[in-house]
Amino acid sequence: MQCNICKTRTATVHLTEIIDGQRTESHLCQSCAQKEGITIKSQLSLNELLGSLIAAHQQPDEQGRGEAEKSCPVCGMTMEIFRKQALLGCPKDYEIFERNLQVIIEKAHDGNLTHKGKIPGGISTSTNSVESQTASSSDTTKDKKEIKTENEMDSTHSASSGQAGSPRVKELEKQLEQAVRNEDYELAAKLRDQLKAMQ
Amino acid sequence: MRLNELSSRLSQWFCSESPLSDIVISSRIRLARNLAGHKFISRCDDREKQEILQTLKDAILSLDLLGDIFFVDIAGGSGLERDLLIERQLISRNLAAGKGPRGVVIATNELFAAQINEEDHLRLAVFAAGLNLDKCWQRINDIDDAIGRKIEYAFSPKLGFLTACPTNLGSGIRVSVMVHLPGLKMTDQLKKLFEAAKDMNLAIRGLFGEGTEAVGDFFQISNQVTLGISEEKTVEDFMTLIIPKIVEYERLARDRLMVKDANILDDKISRALALLKSARLISSHEAMFLLSNLRMGVNMGRIKEISIDTINELFLLTQPAHLQINKGQNLDPEQRDILRAETLRAKLN
Ligand SMILES: [Zn+2]
């Protein structure tokens, strides 16, 4: 595929943007992408892409929609800026955009949403928060390494419902993730529409 | 000057006498941290970056558990100095290419580096030769505790250490192991490895190459999940599960090559040595590729007269910034190719 800008070099950077439900694709070569200020960080761009795909298919709840209108009083961050650069502006953003970020955090961390591990200054500095933290994190501890057999997959199928977070939705999201990884944007768009329809 | 001292010698983490060092070259653990009460880097002006730099630099330089350390100002330094530090893996391309006040505190033995104002305010890193993540974790945990007692980190009990990119959230730990996998490459099994890695939420990227393509079959394997898994568990998975498996597969592949394709193997290795010993012009790409084959030959006992340390040393000495700093002048690509070939002939003949 040719680069959209210089029309000579091969396009190696593929961008999918979804604005108001409209999908636009651009295909650029490395050097034009750099000129356009698009830095290529392989991990990041995947997460970014996922973030935007998922954000597009998810009908946000009231809180989520409210967040999308907000900007951070400390640093001026908005969800729109975040989608572009994939970097947050200050620690406060994690509170302000909690709902919107949750989806992205879950994706990036294999479904986990709660910290497990050390706290600042070593354990000795604040015993209280250690206790509360281990209590809350042990609830969510799951063994992520298990591999589902075909049968189990089927049973999750039959138990499916259209609710967000249901096994069927989770599975579609997994397929969506795979499609994005494979750069199969057609399939990704289809899966996204399916997910949309379930909500 | 300190950087000149670095450029002429081997990094300690690149030494041969270490666990599984024929396949596992080095271990690294990195922690991402940010100061409470400051914006993340992308929203900071230079004044705020300067404040952060000063605070962290003072805190780290005043620690007594770090031994002999020094600070390098990346904003003020030359491009060649930055490239040297990248080639020695002490700073990232991201820090080198950044804007505004930023720098790095480096231990003279090169087993510790603290990048300030990279993507996060602070990126601590500890290195070791071979597979040595336990030691790295103990060390970096102590250093992190000591810094955490001097300054306040951005932290939430629910989400852990707060980072500029949500993908580093939680423990902020990145465990990376550099491996040499010529056997899997020659037997066409890398794709299988990549698939398996994806299923286990691991990232694999090529080393010494531009972008994602690996030159010379060196790969860096890293964890990606940092939320909901403790640092100890992440380290343990690498030490007891992930890396031993990869080492086992690579050894199997090498054994198979020796049995089935010894002629092809020896041809590859001998050609590599012959070219390295006699070339007059050699690009860094070609040098990496040939040194990789040579390294495999020495580790498999096919070549006896060259030591692994010599080869490891050549990996560093033949890189562009190393050549130029050791020569004491800027060189264009053709001059570098000549000097690289000279360096190789001098060490191998
Ligand atoms: Zn172009």
Ligand SMILES: [Zn+2]
């Ligand atoms: Zn903010």
